[in-house]
Amino acid sequence: MTDASGRSGERDAGRQPIWARPERGTRGPAPAHSRDAIVVAAIALADTEGLAAVSMRAVASALGTGAGSLYRYLSSRDDLLDLMTDRVVGEMRPYPRAEGDWLDAMLLVARRQLALHRAHPWLLDVIHRTSGIGPESLAWFDTCIGILEPVPCAVTAKFEAIAMMTGVVSLFARSEATSGSFSFAGLDLAAYPHLVAAFSRPAAPAPRTDLFERTLRSLLTGLLAAPPEAG
Amino acid sequence: MTDASGRSGERDAGRQPIWARPERGTRGPAPAHSRDAIVVAAIALADTEGLAAVSMRAVASALGTGAGSLYRYLSSRDDLLDLMTDRVVGEMRPYPRAEGDWLDAMLLVARRQLALHRAHPWLLDVIHRTSGIGPESLAWFDTCIGILEPVPCAVTAKFEAIAMMTGVVSLFARSEATSGSFSFAGLDLAAYPHLVAAFSRPAAPAPRTDLFERTLRSLLTGLLAAPPEAG
DNA sequence: CTAAATTGCAAACGTCGTTCGCAGTTGTGA
DNA sequence: TCACAACTGCGAACGACGTTTGCAATTTAG
Incomplete structure (x- = not known):
């Protein structure tokens, strides 16, 4: 009697993921x-x-x-968060076609991700949860796999590269969102010699040219196009 | 009468960061x-x-x-989380000395960070909060700046590189912690052509050699040792 | 037409972070 | 010496949260 599946009038529909549950039944009021x-x-x-x-x-x-x-x-509220996430991911449509250089295409994808984070800063607080992936996110992922199709790598390596790219984009988004918000309040800076030395040096104008693009480019080529370690 | 600062017997000591507040006063019981x-x-x-x-x-x-x-x-509870974070950061002591190749030293730092995440998985849920940095974290940061001293870069670039390295380490830690926990439950995989194609291909043995090290090496050299964009 | 399935809703439950009031303890200055 | 200010521990309470439950009303299936 421990199995309650299929019982009529049951209220615990939350066992299967939200994507598989119908929005409503056929009986009651609209x-x-x-x-x-x-x-x-x-x-x-x-x-x-x-x-x-x-x-x-x-x-x-x-x-x-x-x-x-x-x-x-x-x-549950977690279900709501999952639905929110999947819905805003859909805002990145139409996804780039897999034509031309795959690196350029992936960078376009990454820029769209960053724009999405700018539009919905709460994404940062939501994506690190372990939860079921939604249909829209999966379609986005499918697009990435399609872009990487010409890359001669194991599928697992591509998975890792996409995950790492997504993660790095979120790092940039977080860095933008919390820029200059942390403080050294309450600490005696004098106890940190290298820091005071670095601060006392004349500040260079900080070129800062395309840090986002350069970082991702070196990351993706390093992960996908590197020689497979002759051994 | 809206200003209550300096009033005796006040209980709102939480305005200044926890690092600047004395643990106890001189009057009452121990x-x-x-x-x-x-x-x-x-x-x-x-x-x-x-x-x-x-x-x-x-x-x-x-x-x-x-x-x-x-x-x-x-x-507050946030204070407690800050204190917890700063205390476990101290477990990475002694910090590497700044001798030899700076890249090797930074990779050693990164490996220690990853080990710390393995020892305290909750760090992942705590580090992304915007809060005051503690003395131990600042000492760690000072060590990194010291390691990067011979690198001819702007200080801001070094700050960014350290932040990015820390972030990438956390990405790897999260990838380890949630390995294989997400699922496609409730979704019709057939709707994602590139995915089924990638899965139906014979799986390569996945070399996976030093992904962590290779990623960080290419990241740090890309961020710090790259030519300053002749222009 | 009856019965099952489904709806909206208000009230309640348990947990959480935090505040408050009070009684007791200690140091300081008159 | 002694009164008062500063501090202590602690239990009760507050408001907000996610979630559950019971019930009357509504709609469809058989």
Whole structure:
């Protein structure tokens, strides 16, 4: 009797991922809202007030209902975050076609990722969660695999390279978002000799030319186009 | 009357960073605990049960007291996380001396960072917060600046390179920690042509030789030793 | 037409970080 | 010496959070 699958009137639909669950059944009244409306409201809230403002109560209130009502459409707040993520990933469409140099194409993808982070800063707080990948993210991933098709590498290496590229983009996004926000307040700088020496040196004008592009270019070529270690 | 600074008996000591606040005053009874004991208990809890288990109540209970009592030593949970972070950073001591090739030294630093992440997986959930940097982290940073002293670059470039290296190490740590935990459950893989093509190809044995080292080496040389873009 | 499935909603539960009030303890200055 | 200020521990409480539950109302399937 420990198995409750298939029981009628069950309420624990949250066992299978949200992507496989139908939005509604065929019986009862027409729902007053929709998954998409909830996700849109949540994204708007996150864009304007940050991810911390995306509470079930706040999202529900934006839709003119109560917090508990949202659980007719989602099974958890994590589900909502997954849906939000997958939806904004779709904003990068249309994805670049796999033509021309694969490195150039990948850099275009990376620039679009960075732009997405600029549009939705809360993505940084959301992508590091371990959760089921959505259909839109998978389509994006599929595009990347397509771009890398001419590269003579193992599939695993391509997976790693895409993951590393995504990660580095998020690092740049974080560096932009938190630029100059950390402080040495409360610390005696004099205890750090190399730091004071570095600061006391005349500051060079800091060329800073295409750090993003240069970094990713060297990273991707290093990961994908490097000789396979003759051995 | 809106200014309450300097008032006697004030309880809001949390305005200045934790590093500048004395552990206790000179008047009352000797405290039953100490900042360090609290931090040690919290780290032990995080190591064994994850960061989510580090609640004020749980930490207090590990010390045999109540949650509210901790606020005699810290002014917030964020303070506690800052202290935890700075304390485990100190576990990387002794920091490498700045001798020999700077790239080798930096790679040694990176390997130690990765080992630290393996010892304290909760670091991944903590480092991306925007908070005041602690004395131990600053000492580590000072070491890195010292290692990079012979590199003829602007200080800002070195700062960026260190930040990027730290970030990439965290990416590797996350990739290790969440290896194979994501799933395509609930999705129809057939809709992603390049993916099925890549999966249907015979799998190469995946050399995977020193991905960590190769990545960081190409990254650091690209960021620090690259020609300054003749223009 | 009956019964099952589904809806909206308000109230409640347990946990969380944090604040508050109070009684007890210690150092300092009159 | 002694009163007061500064400090201590602690339990109770506050507000917010994610989530569960019970119930009346609604719609469709058989």
